[in-house]
Amino acid sequence: MEHTATTTQVDVLIVGAGISGIGAAYYLQQEHPGRSYTILESRGATGGTWDLFRYPGIRSDSDLHTFGYEFKPWRDEHAIASADKILAYLRETVSENNIDRNIRFHHKVLGAAWDSGTARWLVDVEHDGELVQFSANWLFCAGGYYRYDQGFTPQFPGSERFAGQIVHPQHWPEDLDYTGKKVVVIGSGATAVTLVPSMADKAAHVTMLQRSPTYIMPVPAKDAFANTARRLLGDQLGYALARRKNIAKQRAVYTFCQKYPNVARRLIRAVNAKQLPAGYPLDEHFSPAYNPWDQRLCAVPDADLFKAIGSGKASVVTDRIATFTDTGILLESGVHLDADIIVTATGLNVQLFGGMSLTVDGQPVNLPDTVAYKGIMLSGVPNFAFAFGYTNSSWTLKVGLLCEHFCRLLKYMDDNGFDSVRPELADSDMATRPLLDFAAGYVQRAIDTVPRQGVDGPWVMSMNYTFDREVLRNGAVTDPNLRFAAARRSEVRECEPVS
Incomplete structure (x- = not known):
């Protein structure tokens, strides 16, 4: 050398x-x-x-x-x-x-x-x-x-036919204007559940299209314990105490889900049901086939995703894609989702x-x-x-x-x-x-x-x-x-x- x-x-x-x-x-x-x-x-x-x-x-x-x-x-x-x-x-x-x-x-x-x-x-x-x-x-x-330099996007049949814009979150255009547009977000992970409520206020409607559901839990955007500890004990001690509390909490939740998956599943379902409109098809859209924490649990601050669904500005569809069309996505069920913009929140490489x-x-x-x-x-x-x-x-x-x-x-x-x-x-x-x-x-x-x-x-x-x-x-x-x-x-x- x-x-x-x-x-x-x-x-x-x-x-x-x-x-x-x-x-x-x-x-x-x-x-x-x-x-x-x-x-x-x-x-x-x-x-x-x-x-x-x-x-x-x-x-x-x-x-x-x-x-x-x-x-x-x-x-x-x-x-x-x-x-x-x-x-x-x-x-x-x-x-x-x-x-x-x-x-x-x-x-x-x-x-x-x-x-x-x-x-x-x-x-x-x-x-x-x-x-x-x-x-x-x-x-x-x-x-x-x-x-x-490259996000993961599956090969979607007919994608070249779509007349609108296809965007991957990893390469988001600075000038993308979705005001008043119909948006379909493909995916159900952390990126998708972040995008949907964030875009819902300006878009005409946002649809989260998922092949299968993900466990989603609302969490407070502000940690009352941490903010109180910092106010009373100062930055250093308050932060250290909040950190210890949250480390213990994270570990307890994960261990509980691994040890008692069926109980955890029922608890998550109950929390989701409380946040969603009465009669919402919970089992279709928010009941994964796998156990909690076999994949990462998605957190939504202050239940923003559920609020967007409840307001009618957003919706969830669980289905498989048959093909892209000129004006949106045709699903295997025969349903067509109209779209001006399709966001492929389909993951990482x-x-x-x-x-x-x-x-x-x-x-x-x-x-x-x-x-x-x-x-x-x-x-x-x-x-x-x-x-x-x-x-x-x-x-x-x-x-x-x-x-x-x-x-x-x-x-x-x-x-x-x-x-x-x-x-x-x-x-x-x-x-x-x-x-x-x-x-x-x-x-x-x-x-x-x-x-x-x-x-x-x-x-x-x-x-x-x-x-x-x-x-x-x-x-x-x-x-x-x-x-x-x-x-x-x-x-x-x-x-x-x-x-």
Whole structure:
């Protein structure tokens, strides 16, 4: 591996300037101020998801007391917050901590090659149409799990015939005027249930067309407990208390749904029935075939979706598409939905690590052949960390713990003179299972292209905050499955667990 004179040298290279990358930068400079780092962002702004998506009503579906950073209180009265507020919060974090000086925009990582002899990654990056290179001891991928340049849209028969406009939420036109228009939103996930009530006030009518129902629960947009705690105890203590309360609440709801799915189903149905007009066909439109939390539960702040349905400005249709027509969508039942605008809220394309290629000492890394270690590293890949948050709770809760563990691992390596570490499977025939035990379509479409997880020990991709807090925050950073090395001394050593 050759490092040219123009290769930029850095200790840690963070990929992505969204919520995960900003968090990783904060923890790194707090715990390791002597280490240099650079954040590479393929787009021209910070914020990731919250800067990319521009569709009406875009908001969080997790409360910001847990979706926000543990180190930075959320001060707004709205717990379920709009994208502009989240973006302002993220950019304030960047500014307060001088993280912006370490961000390079319009830098897309193409591939990275690890060389054990130097204990460094040589990273190929596209910048303004030219190839530039970075050399780093560590690569930290914080770019999320989906493709930023392309959303998922199925092939709909007859779509070329439709005379109106077809829009994907990931590529929302700034000048789209839907005032007085008939809109059909295809989908029933978080994006669809956000779009429908947000568009209903201006549109002539909005129809949510779903192939099958999703569990939907109304939640207060404002957290009365959190706002009272902040007023009485101040920002820091009030935020910490609200955060603990909401972590416990999220975990309790998830555990209850998993343990008592039939009871949970009945409770959700009762809540939905209370919000909808009398006689509404609840079982047809709001009774999924799967159990609660087999897929992510959709939250609607202050029951806005149900209110839009109750007002007559919005409706739900559960059916399958036969074909698009000149004027709308013909359903398999024979019903025709008239539309001026069709919104395909049909999901994401999963893509880990920004689609970059990886090689280790000249050998390509095939992601499906790797196994996730503690949800932060990959078997056989040295000095490579990634941020992947919770699918059953607030994403950032896990990212914070991963960043803490990463910083503790770096300290251990510094204290013991190591400059590389890689997880290795003790048993190459160890049983594995899909990385994510999640039934969502976007996950299932990509399940064979991503790493896997084991069935026990550090190879489990945990989605349990209480467990992860003990393992990642308080547990040992060493493990019999880790191989530490010092390139300068050509020393490789297995380490017994220590705190």
